[in-house]
Amino acid sequence: MGYALNFNLIWRHFDKLWGGLLLSLELAVISIAIGTVIGLVLAVWYVSAGRVVRAIIAAYVEFIRNVPLILLVYLVFYGVPTVVDLAYSAPTSFVLTLSVYSGAYLVEVFRSGLEAVPRGQLDAGKAIGLTPWQRLIHVRLPTMLRITLPALSNTFISLFKDTSIASVISVPELTFGAQWINFNTFRIVEVYLVTTAMYLVTGYILLFGLRLVERRFRAAR
């Protein structure tokens, strides 16, 4: 119980945490953007495809969902370059991994959203003479988005937290910054208190922003 909190060393190295947070956000934004494209394309493909394509997409989703992210990160960073002649930096490797990872989760979110669009709306789209592509763009996707936004926000926040795993391949994001400060100052309690607070606050800000978007969409024309 003799431990006295002292945050001075933390503030001295705060740039490590701040820079780390910015990198965490960058990793998350890029990965989620790529993952969203993967998720959308595969989900749309899934709901209109035959059995074989469905099975392949389902296998991808199942594989990713049943392997811990940390293993995938190791696999892509250490494993892939030894097998094929590819070289990439740790951040690139992580973005690649998290994109494919988030893609699998987002396929599920989008697919269930697409399937939840009431048949009546699709019928109405057909009845006024929209082509399948027009029905997708003007009827199915907008309704799907409204249905999935809450689940989408939660997935995005969770993916943001997953960027902490990049620390295992020394990507200098927030968790890695925390580890660095811990090794160099031994202020373990202080550094993780501050880091936790930073994740929490950022997560809340993101969630708040996403909820605003949701509300706008619900009321939007």
Next chain:
Amino acid sequence: MSDATNASPALLDVRDVSKAFGAVEVLRSVSLQVKRGEVVTVIGPSGSGKTTLLRCVNFLESYDSGSIRIDGKEVGYREAGTRQRRSERDLAAMRAETGMVFQSFNLFPHLTAAGNIMLGLTKVRGKSQTEARQIAEHWLGRVGLAHKADSLPAELSGGQQQRVGIARAVAMEPKILLLDEITSALDPELVGEVLAVVRSLAEDGMTMLMVTHEMAFARDASSRIVFMADGGVSAVGPPKEILAAETSNERLRTFLARFRASHF
């Protein structure tokens, strides 16, 4: 044989159409004609195939045999007697020629009343936003909703939503309007405002094929009534004849008797 030489006087010509869902025969050799400007009402017990028939007319459902022609043109399949389905693009173009109003309204929830009407006008009819907006406002005025142009479906009552549904269908200037129990999902006090709109369209000469349980309305507004039972057309005739209590068609008599017992 070209369409023109083969054209029948009927705008809608349904001939010997049969359809099964799996082992269940839902339509059995149904034939029926609707002339330009006619209002034909389909009545019949639940499960007799009324909805399925309407959905075949704009090919929301495919059918197994027979032919459905609008203005002499086969609806879902290519000509030449084969049962080759039209391309999706072709089907979309064909469907733009028929309007449909649904029991459950089926408005696009993310679009305003005007937006619902404008979607088909801009994307299918190729009209500009301005022109589409004018047409939408015109039709919203016709159904008494000029002041609701910018309301979302969720902000409208059932009766108002259904009137937007009608406006969305007629704004496309379809050759024929299909109405499937369009007042069944409405509170009784909202039925009148929707039927009034249908009546005014009929007075304008809009060709309609409708399914309804509103017998009084069917009697007043229809040129002819078709009674369906077990997937087939059991009786066709002018309202007075079909709705007469002393009809010789036993099934129809039973249907009407049951109907009167439950509705009056």
